[in-house]
Amino acid sequence: MSDWKELEAKSFYGASARERARGIVDEGTFTELAGPADRMSSPHLPVLGEAVEWDDGCVTGVGLIGKHPVFVISQEGRFIGGAVGEVHGAKMVGAFVLARQMYDRIKEEHPDELAERLPAVVISFETGGVRLHEANAGLLAHAEVMDQIQETKGKFPVISLIGSKVGCFGGMGFVAAATDVIVMSDLGRLGLTGPEVIEQEMGKDEFDSADRSLVYRTTGGKHKYIMRDANYLVEDTLGDFHDQLAAIMEAPYDEIVQCRRIGSEALVDEQLALAELSVEMAPKDARDVWAYFGNEDVEQIPEMTTAEFLAVAQRR
């Protein structure tokens, strides 16, 4: 098996940030920018006596999908749980800035081919949000990334990939929600307050974070797909995420942005109606919600393979 085929067959869940960055764009097209050789590491961690990484836990670069330049941001959960600090955040912002410059250049140099050369920003999330060691800088980074997402509106898509070990939580959960499209695997987890924090604040009876089955029912890919927080659910390989990205990029921009969860009055109303519904039905478990939206045999949903699930899933 060639190295590329091996990479594409690799589990997205277990892949490193760098493997993900390479594997979600076309073969051999990924170029890392501000990589470890540039030694951009946190200025704050050494002061606290903590170890640094030369990429600050964030791989950034550019590759191609077809003719589309894809600016990749890939977070590494094995470094402080993928938490976002100053440099990590600045690298995220840098990728957006380059994507905008690329968009302007293509518009000028290839005005007829803008659709097929339309750039994108793809974020492979693996994070719990702000890095507490540098919390102010980390929070600011979140705000800056949000700002950058707004700057892309009407120009090119921002796409989230969620299927890594740490999941996507904390402030970065908000960031993912603000992107145009979310792709998950059933191993992916998406939320705001992480399970451990809920347990700590509300008690074990409210949410037992050690009950991984409960955690997955509440934050996992299948639940998010039923709730339409995730637009696509794919198998857990780099190749499947890559193919899904390619399929999304085939579509015209106006169609892609139909996936958004927020960003218009109508969408805000929809989210508010959902909040009302949750108060009304007071679900005891995600399974109650699945049943409400017309799923049968909700006990079996966690046991299904992705293909089996997609064949029967009833979505909101």
Add this chain to the structure above:
Amino acid sequence: MTTEPKIWNTLERDYRERIEAARPYVMDGKVVEAGDAVKLLEAVIRPGDKVNIEGDNQKQADFLAQCLCEVDTEKVHDLHMVQSVLSIPAHLDVFDKGIAKKVDFSFSGPQAGRLAEYVRDGKIELGAIHTYLELYGRYFVDLTPRVALCVGVSADRNGNIYTGFNTEDTAVIAEAVKFHQGIVIVQVNELVDEVPRVDIPGDWVDFVIQAPRPFYIEPLFTRDPALITDSQILRAMMVIKGIYGEYGIQRLNHGIGFDTAAIELLLPTYGEELGLKGKICSYFVTNPHPTLIPAIESGWVKTMYCFGGEAGMADYVQARPDVFFIGPDGTMRSNRDYAQTAGHYALDMFIGGTLQIDKYGNSSTATASRIAGFGGAPNMGCDAKGRRHATPGWMKCGEEYGMHDELVGDLPRGKRLVVQLQETFREKMAPGFVDKLDAVALAENAGLDLPPVMIYSDDLTHIVTEEGIAYLHKCTSMADRMAAIRAVAGFTEVGMAEDPAETAALRERGIFKTPADLGIDVRRANRDLLAAKSVKDLVNWSGGLYNPPAKFRNW
């Protein structure tokens, strides 16, 4: 000469008095309502009694433990607890409330910090820290409990008990107590007309109580393959090639931990590739680790005897009766004492992890502020001096033993392999190798007669770290041994004292081997080599028979 006639049945008379006192609470046969449990305990327990609360590192008589905490301290006090573990909060609450004052035990796990604190504050008088076999041995000598609070799955009205596949210690406790006219109380999950199998005969049991909720059981031996690191995989490759393969280890125990889980998941991949199937790892005495499923399914394992069960493994175990020890009723029975005996006499090797190894090769899991105890590791992690049967691995280790001629002369004798897996730096950069064990400071702090050492240096034969393998038993002197330990100790203070020339000489003599010396390509040490990469993969390997508990279900 007139003397009072000697009374020979005081125990029996005392027993009858206590049973009489309990009579108001007995409903039907031997059944007592859960609501009367506290009153029952007050009726049958007397101040100063030796009392056992059954529990091990998995199942717990948690309802009865809770009831004991609620007794009137006017009626019940100064108890001497003689039990294998101090594991749930209630086990120490009885001391806090003044119900008990002395303890003899084996293992304290999660309560280790609190235990050390109570000992220091004089709330607990500490007898001794034992191994399981040692403590149960003393049940038949000088530590027989007067009252045992046991746990089972189901009971009939005559007190016959079914324990399910977590029989573990129940049989030995009930036997020791009942055959010395003591009282046996058992909490069960349900009362039935007929138990599926009689694990404890009804005439060894005085009272059964249906607990309001099923007994607590910890899935202690389950490791999620998703959390296995590349460094653990490298050590596993070294162990398989440099120890299991080298000595042809067929009979072994695997303890708790990610290191041994990595080995288990490498057997069907790396082990197969080395052509070792059928030559190593055919007989296990261990708990039914879910991470052994791929090796079992690939035909590596001939038999597996178990200390206890493991949550979620019952259906799988039951469906593999050639491998596990299954009763006529179709379910497995486990027995910790038999497994420990097998571990001591019938196995060629023990392998496990530890917290600290000192510069001589003594190791311990104690820290200065935690009295953790031993469980069963020292019984398996030692050379069984009474062993008299030969197997190839045991013989080879004996032939290589550097001190053999000094101690035995020219007669052949084997030696068990005792292997410790160690990371040079553990969590929070705690060094795995130290000048002096924390156990020494603990012994001083807690006034112990003996520092709690898990495995002594003279029993330890191999240390495996990411640096390589030290074949300590080949050493001919303590100076040699200490040099070999420095060679595997990496950048710890012990390791920094290494003399490169000395290490080179040890490599010449085959006492220290690096991964390269073993012919292992370090670049291959990554998760791609695991036969299962997640709990879901284990379920798939088992054909859906493994039913992982909620805390391990990543879906």
